[in-house]
Amino acid sequence: MEPRIYTSMCEEETFRLGFDMASDLRSGDTVALYGDLGAGKTEFIKGVCEGLSVDEIVSSPTFTIVNQYAGKSSDGRGVIIYHIDLYRVESVDELEEIGLPETLADPLAIKLIEWSEHGTQILPMNRVDVRFTALEGEENCRKIEVQIVGLLEGAADLLS
Numbered sequence: 001m002e003p004r005i006y007t008s009m010c011e012e013e014t015f016r017l018g019f020d021m022a023s024d025l026r027s028g029d030t031v032a033l034y035g036d037l038g039a040g041k042t043e044f045i046k047g048v049c050e051g052l053s054v055d056e057i058v059s060s061p062t063f064t065i066v067n068q069y070a071g072k073s074s075d076g077r078g079v080i081i082y083h084i085d086l087y088r089v090e091s092v093d094e095l096e097e098i099g100l101p102e103t104l105a106d107p108l109a110i111k112l113i114e115w116s117e118h119g120t121q122i123l124p125m126n127r128v129d130v131r132f133t134a135l136e137g138e139e140n141c142r143k144i145e146v147q148i149v150g151l152l153e154g155a156a157d158l159l160s
């Protein structure tokens with residue numbers, strides 16, 4: 001499936017894109033985010049979590065690697081959200097030590113992964129990839145590319 005490409009001109013627009021994506025996410029889905037420091041991954045995830053009615057403070061779990069929030073999916077059912085940040089992860093062994101493959105295999109939770117570049121070996125086959133690129137010379141401008149990888153039940157909605 002062709003990727004969908006957005007241009008965000010400010011933090012709020014990136015948040016909104018995440019918020020809008022939330023309504024198309026089903027329990028069990030994985031969103032893999034890629035992009036440099038400060039590209040907007042956490043801002044996007046804050047939007048997703050707002051869309052999933054998370055009340056807790058959403059922040060990059062850079063040191064803990066995994067944060068867990070309680071939310072509600074669009075059908076009103078409770079859903080666990082794992083906010084994962086692989087920035088500091090250097091090897092697959094490390095990912096296995098902290099049980100990340102099991103976390104990612106949770107069929108009911110929604111998984112949102114920052115720095116997915118550092119965990120390509122363990123990403124689920126079926127997922128949404130979201131790639132962030134800062135545009136040169138335009139401080140607040142970001143290209144955000146959304147691509148469905150493999151099979152995803154809500155795929156048609158995600159790219160509509």
Ligand SMILES: Nc1ncnc2c1ncn2[C@@H]1O[C@H](COP(=O)(O)OP(=O)(O)OP(=O)(O)O)[C@@H](O)[C@H]1O
Pocket residue numbers: 008009010011012013014035036037038039040041042043044060087114139140141142
């Ligand atoms: N269009 C934009 N979208 C998102 N953030 C933007 C945008 N323009 C400027 N910003 C700024 O860029 C920063 C994005 O920070 P954020 O924490 O979301 O990045 P990140 O990709 O999670 O970085 P890290 O890899 O360090 O976790 C914020 O300071 C935000 O205000």
Ligand SMILES: [Mg+2]
Pocket residue numbers: 041042043060114
């Ligand atoms: Mg971040």
